[in-house]
Amino acid sequence: MLVLRIAAKKRPSLKDRVIPAANSILNWLTFYGSILLFLLYFSKQKWLFYTLYTSGDLDVTMFLIIVAFMIVSLGYQIARMIIKFIMPSVYDFYDVDRGLSYTLNRIIYYLILFAALAFSFSTVGLDLTAIGAIFGVLGIGIGFGMRNIAANFVSGIIILFERPIEIGEMIQLDGKIGKVERIRLRSTIVRTAKEGTLIVPNQHFIEQVIKNRTGSEMMASVTVSITYGTDTEEVERLLKIAVEQQKGHFEGILDFPEPDIRFVNFRDKALDFLVEVPVVNFDTKEKVESRLRHSIAELFWKHGIELASAYIERGEY
Structure with missing residues (x-):
């Protein structure tokens, strides 16, 4: 750490990215080290390896559940680190604009998180095929009640890929002018001067006429x-x-x-x-x-x- 701090004084970019990344890694090591010490301390306890349920040939224990939790948590931390500390350098090098970089960050985040969830489910013996079938059946039953949520979700994906609006742009929405602060899968956050923060369903941007005031007089x-x-x-x-x-x-x-x-x-x-x-x-x-x-x-x-x-x-x- 001392070497990194000395180098950071000579190169400001190193200070802005490497030092925070090193601090994050140290925090991770502390957190996961504590969990590993916990597992090591109770490694001879029967309750830690007691079979909670059986999935095929796999006996699922509290130990496996903790491991599954660590996998999801680690995937989340890796996604955050890639987006926060690695991808900005890539975007600067290839001169990627702000809107596209935001879209790529969302895609990377959801892909890593989905992969971590899938791997953790497999660790505790959950069959992803069966889970998909269950959600398919539930989807038919509750699809009519959740059609607006589904429409907003699809609209969010369309916005991220087609980019009709981007982060930092000024838009006019129902007579109100505001700045786009964040685009999520279900809704978009728009901050206005007088009304405060507006949480706008993404479907509104696809179905309604929205004036993009960025660059206009x-x-x-x-x-x-x-x-x-x-x-x-x-x-x-x-x-x-x-x-x-x-x-x-x-x-x-x-x-x-x-x-x-x-x-x-x-x-x-x-x-x-x-x-x-x-x-x-x-x-x-x-x-x-x-x-x-x-x-x-x-x-x-x-x-x-x-x-x-x-x-x-x-x-x-």
Whole structure:
């Protein structure tokens, strides 16, 4: 350990990966050493080798059950170590992107864990063929009740392989914008600015239209409806003034692209204008939209421009 620590000072990458890996191995040796000492201490006790049940020619004892537990535990630890300490170097060397690396990590984890479970079942005499048949029969019986879980599980596999969304991407989900933090087999974790953490069933990403906002421009948008007969050129001029007033108050407003002000629609009793201002993130978007509405309301009141809704509420249409 002393040699590794001295080498780590010269090479930061060694410190980041080798030292934690060595610490993990020492923790493993301590844990499994304790179990081996336990087995050695009670090795002459009859209860440790007492036959609990017989599977074919195999007498299953408490000793075999402990060994099976150690196999599963060891498989879990090996999977974690490969994913945490070995695969990052491989991904860096081959320049694997974050989404693909996450998918490969999940595949490695489940394959190693499945192999460890299969080997541990065989150790205690459980027939995997019989277990598969039992689960097949149970699957028919409870399939209708668990069809949503099965659909989410399959959707999770599709997401991991096709990667329509990836870890770290910003998505818009039912009007909420959040960051994808984790993709699991049944659900995906999305963290939003206001609602906190959302646990979204994977089936939702396959069946619904999800907007991927990563790499796209974030726009603060305000729609204004005015009455017929209002000078539209004057309205556009006032909206530009409102935007310029706010550009000096927020560092999160981007200089490029330019803010966009458009006359977007004719309606039965209103004319619609859309104001769009590029911003850096979702928090700034909401603040800018609020301040824009304040500025627009003040400018419209000073210049005698009324919103269409005000006329409708007074019954002037």
